[in-house]
Amino acid sequence: MLPTRKRKAFLIQTVLGLLLLIGGALLIRAILQSLEGQGISSGFGFLHRSTGWDVGFSLIEYTINDPYWKVILVGVLNTLFLGSIGLVLATVLGVLIGVLRTSANPVMAFLGTCYIEAIRNVPLILQAFFWYAVFTHLPPPKVAAEAGGIIILSSRGIFVPGLNVVPGAGLLAGGLLLAGLVLALILALWPGRNLRARELLPLMSRGALLGGIGLAVAVLLLARTPGETFLQFAELKGLNFRGGIRVSPEFAALLTAMSLYGGAFLGEIIRAGFMSVSRGQIEAAQALGLGGWQVFSRVRLPLALRAVLPTLTNQYVWLLKATTLGIAVGFSDFFLVISTAINQSGQTLELILILMGGFLIINNLLAAIMNFINRRIALRGSQLRI
Amino acid sequence: MADIPLVSPQPGIDRLARLRRSLFPTPLSGLVSLAGIALALWIGWALLQWVVVQAVFTGSAEDCRAASGACWAVVTARWRLMFFGLYPYEEHWRSALACFVLVATIVLSCLPVFWTALRIAVLWVASAALFLLLMRGGLFGLSLVGEEKWGGLTLSIFIFAGTALFGMPLAIALALLRRSTLPLVSKLAGGFIDTVRSLPLVTILFTVAVLLPILAPGLSGTKLMRVIFGMAIFFAAYQAEILRSGIQSLPVGQEEAAKALGLGYWQRMRKVILPQAFRRALPPTVSQFAISFKEVSLVIIIGIFDFLASGNAAYGSGEWAFAYVEVYVFMAFVNFIFVFSLSRYGAYLERRMRVGK
Numbered sequence: 001m002l003p004t005r006k007r008k009a010f011l012i013q014t015v016l017g018l019l020l021l022i023g024g025a026l027l028i029r030a031i032l033q034s035l036e037g038q039g040i041s042s043g044f045g046f047l048h049r050s051t052g053w054d055v056g057f058s059l060i061e062y063t064i065n066d067p068y069w070k071v072i073l074v075g076v077l078n079t080l081f082l083g084s085i086g087l088v089l090a091t092v093l094g095v096l097i098g099v100l101r102t103s104a105n106p107v108m109a110f111l112g113t114c115y116i117e118a119i120r121n122v123p124l125i126l127q128a129f130f131w132y133a134v135f136t137h138l139p140p141p142k143v144a145a146e147a148g149g150i151i152i153l154s155s156r157g158i159f160v161p162g163l164n165v166v167p168g169a170g171l172l173a174g175g176l177l178l179a180g181l182v183l184a185l186i187l188a189l190w191p192g193r194n195l196r197a198r199e200l201l202p203l204m205s206r207g208a209l210l211g212g213i214g215l216a217v218a219v220l221l222l223a224r225t226p227g228e229t230f231l232q233f234a235e236l237k238g239l240n241f242r243g244g245i246r247v248s249p250e251f252a253a254l255l256t257a258m259s260l261y262g263g264a265f266l267g268e269i270i271r272a273g274f275m276s277v278s279r280g281q282i283e284a285a286q287a288l289g290l291g292g293w294q295v296f297s298r299v300r301l302p303l304a305l306r307a308v309l310p311t312l313t314n315q316y317v318w319l320l321k322a323t324t325l326g327i328a329v330g331f332s333d334f335f336l337v338i339s340t341a342i343n344q345s346g347q348t349l350e351l352i353l354i355l356m357g358g359f360l361i362i363n364n365l366l367a368a369i370m371n372f373i374n375r376r377i378a379l380r381g382s383q384l385r386i
Numbered sequence: 387m388a389d390i391p392l393v394s395p396q397p398g399i400d401r402l403a404r405l406r407r408s409l410f411p412t413p414l415s416g417l418v419s420l421a422g423i424a425l426a427l428w429i430g431w432a433l434l435q436w437v438v439v440q441a442v443f444t445g446s447a448e449d450c451r452a453a454s455g456a457c458w459a460v461v462t463a464r465w466r467l468m469f470f471g472l473y474p475y476e477e478h479w480r481s482a483l484a485c486f487v488l489v490a491t492i493v494l495s496c497l498p499v500f501w502t503a504l505r506i507a508v509l510w511v512a513s514a515a516l517f518l519l520l521m522r523g524g525l526f527g528l529s530l531v532g533e534e535k536w537g538g539l540t541l542s543i544f545i546f547a548g549t550a551l552f553g554m555p556l557a558i559a560l561a562l563l564r565r566s567t568l569p570l571v572s573k574l575a576g577g578f579i580d581t582v583r584s585l586p587l588v589t590i591l592f593t594v595a596v597l598l599p600i601l602a603p604g605l606s607g608t609k610l611m612r613v614i615f616g617m618a619i620f621f622a623a624y625q626a627e628i629l630r631s632g633i634q635s636l637p638v639g640q641e642e643a644a645k646a647l648g649l650g651y652w653q654r655m656r657k658v659i660l661p662q663a664f665r666r667a668l669p670p671t672v673s674q675f676a677i678s679f680k681e682v683s684l685v686i687i688i689g690i691f692d693f694l695a696s697g698n699a700a701y702g703s704g705e706w707a708f709a710y711v712e713v714y715v716f717m718a719f720v721n722f723i724f725v726f727s728l729s730r731y732g733a734y735l736e737r738r739m740r741v742g743k
Contacts, residue, residue: 013570020574034600105415106408107422114426121725122718123683126694130714137710321586328687335589339596348597355589356581363584 031349038346046347047072053344055332057248059171068341075337076358082254082333083320089259090319094266095301101267102274112267119264125325128257132329135249150233158252161233162245169223173216180212189376250331254323262319269311273304306377313370317363334358447705460709461716464700468717471537471696477529484520485540487513488547496731501664503656510551517544533610537691539720545692546682548614549621550675556618557625562655564630582623587681591616595688613685621678628674632667633659668739672732676725683721693717 047069054064058074059081100112119127138155139145145153152159163170187205192198277300285299305312326333338355342348410416440455443462450457461468470481491513500506521540524530536544563575582590594616595609636659644658664671686695694717700706701713 009568013568016574017570038600104408104411105419105422107419107426111422111426117726118722121680121722121729123680123694123721125683125686126714126718126721129694129698130711130718133710133714137708317584324586324588325684327588335586335592339592342597348600352593352597356585359586359589360581360584 035346035349044350046345046350049345051341051344053340055337056330057251057332068345071337071341072334072354072358075332075334076362078326078332078337079320079323079334080362082251082258082326082331083323086255086258086262086323087316087319089255090262090266093259093263094270097263097267098270098274098304099296101271116264116267119260120268124257124261124322125328127261128253128325128329131256132249132253135252156246157249158247160245160247163220163224169219173219176219177212177216180208180210180215183212184209185373189373191376248331250326250329253329254326254331257325258319258322261322262315265315265318266312269308269315270304272311273308274300276307277303309370309374309377313367313374316370317366320363320366321359447709450709456715457706457709457712458716460701460706460712464706464713467538467700468693468696468713469539471541471691472535473537473540474529474531474535477523477531480520480523480528480531481536481538481540484517485543487516487520488540488543491547510547514547514551517547533608536610538696539693541691542682542685542693545610545614545617545685545690546679549617549678549682552614552618553621553625553678556622557629558660560622560626561629561633564626565633579623579626582619583627587617587620587684588687590620591684591688609688610690613688613690617678617682617685620681621674624677625671625674628667628670629663631670632663632665635666636662665739669732669736672728672735676728676732679724679728680721693720 048067050065050067051071052064055062055071055074057078059077060070060074062070062074097112097115100108101116103109103112135153135158136155138153138158141154141156150161184205187201187208190201192201281299281303282295285295290298323333324335327336327339330336335355338351342351345351409419436455438455440453441458442450442453442455443458445459447457447459450459466475466478469485470478473481491509494500494509495506500509519525520528521536521544522531522533560575560579564572564579566572566575591613594612598612640658640662641654644654649657683692683694685692686698691699697713697717701710706713
């Protein structure tokens with residue numbers, strides 16, 4: 001670069017940087033002044049004050065005397081809970097739709113196309129409202145809709161079978177299961193330095209997975225309430241149902257809408273993945289004598305997943321962000337909790353910072369995990385052109 | 387090679403044979419086909435019964451309760467609320483006309499005749515002015531109707547159009563800034579884009595609509611303007627990345643040749659880089675618009691009386707409370723028309739451009 005240009009570039013950037021700093025400082029000062037005018041002291045001290053209001057849904061124990069940091073934790077956990085179940089359901093549905101759409105059978109492909117076009121051209125929030133309206137207009141308990149006595153849909157809520165265990169054991173078992181799964185995934189994808197490590201790592205991974213499942217089952221069995229059946233179905237007692245787990249209409253509506261909507265988008269992505277697997281690969285697998293299921297599970301699905309993992313990551317992050325629709329139907333997700341906290345405490349700036357920071361961390365973490373998986377399973381070298 | 391007939395002598399039989407081959411290649415696949423056809427017919431029949439045959443199209447809520455099909459009477463009774471919101475009854479024609487102006491502008495923008503910077507800018511600014519004149523009034527003997535009375539589908543489409551109108555220039559600016567050779571500028575633009583992209587739209591809308599007036603009471607316009615501003619920022623962050631990928635997909639030689647001809651930065655961008663980048667980025671841009679149209683529905687969360695909110699109000703009042711499914715299906719259908727045609731148009735563009743290569 002010419003010396004004069006260099007000087008010009010330096011000058012522009014210095015002036016720009018200074019201007020931004022001054023502008024930012026002025027903005028923050030103005031905000032602080034206006035907050036002070038409204039009698040709100042800034043700082044994060046409020047996090048230790050008790051809230052005085054309740055949330056609709058919580059995985060951990062929460063009372064109105066608990067401090068603000070705990071209610072925010074409740075919100076984050078709810079978002080992660082809804083998000084992870086939604087992602088799993090949407091993925092299962094997406095693979096199903098992707099298979100339907102790429103099926104050689106034109107009728108199946110047509111059904112898949114109908115589903116996708118009907119779902120993905122309608123805003124998610126409209127679908128969430130629709131399901132919320134449906135789930136709050138269910139028939140009364142006496143004439144509730146049942147699916148073999150396992151799932152009960154009634155105006156008192158949606159009931160699914162639960163386990164007769166000590167409270168908190170379910171959460172612990174779920175945590176153990178998740179930890180085992182994550183550890184297994186990390187071990188399976190960990191780069192093995194030498195042959196011994198490469199032999200041992202898959203075994204350790206399998207061990208971690210089985211260990212997680214075993215520990216979870218052991219916890220549940222140890223914590224079961226004596227004298228009652230292990231599996232507990234909801235039963236009609238008088239005017240209401242007893243037993244089982246009640247799923248609130250808010251949660252059910254959001255989960256249904258997210259899974260159906262996400263499934264349509266993931267279906268399109270996975271279809272593109274299946275299309276990218278060349279015919280030669282499938283023919284080679286068939287020539288080796290693999291059966292239909294083996295060709296699908298050993299060749300088509302792994303290759304397709306490798307091809308679409310980056311796109312899948314973006315869609316997952318998008319779906320996780322979509323949990324913020326909780327505020328539309330009243331599910332206490334991270335965002336609803338924060339906005340209630342802003343209304344109640346007035347600590348606008350701090351809570352907005354927590355909200356933005358939280359989403360940045362959650363989304364970047366998810367993206368980092370997905371990118372790590374992508375790097376580990378990506379095809380390299382001569383295999384690249386499939 | 388023996389002579390293979392290029393055209394089948396009996397196209398009818400050939401088509402039938404092809405259909406049989408594709409539907410019934412093996413007994414199992416044939417069975418699946420039959421099951422699928424039966425399922426499709428069953429769903430289609432049930433839908434036909436519900437939507438048309440058993441449905442009630444006009445009348446009162448009592449007529450609906452008597453019938454087993456859909457209650458379209460709620461739409462017939464409440465369509466003005468859903469389309470125009472709380473706009474004064476006698477002036478509904480203005481809202482309808484304003485809505486038509488915007489839809490016509492969107493359709494016209496899809497014609498290649500308007501694909502120059504000047505023409506598209508003139509078209510949009512003119513139609514925005516016409517919309518404001520019709521909707522707000524206060525001039526030429528039209529009575530003044532305040533923003534707080536705007537609503538329904540017209541408002542939704544206005545927010546969408548405003549997002550496009552302000553978002554697109556912002557997206558171009560952000561894309562160019564991110565490609566700047568000055569590290570501070572490109573880092574700042576990149577940081578801004580990535581931060582906005584990693585936040586949910588709801589949080590951005592909430593910040594601009596609810597918090598901005600609390601934080602800085604001095605510098606905030608009307609709520610509607612703030613909402614459009616928030617939507618435009620969100621749109622611009624995504625669109626900037628689409629444009630940037632369009633710019634980066636151009637061969638380096640294009641810019642170098644323009645430099646060698648002695649063109650300055652703005653000339654290079656205006657005459658060489660951006661027109662080509664836009665062409666390449668057109669299909670993803672159209673699908674971004676489709677996404678943006680769906681996202682407009684989110685404004686209900688911050689209390690804007692848009693199409694979705696007025697639909698909720700349409701069945702919310704006691705009389706029609708049971709007809710919520712019909713209202714949502716109708717709203718889904720209207721949304722479907724817009725988004726589906728946009729996405730079909732995007733697919734058409736993609737096909738057309740592939741042919742051109």
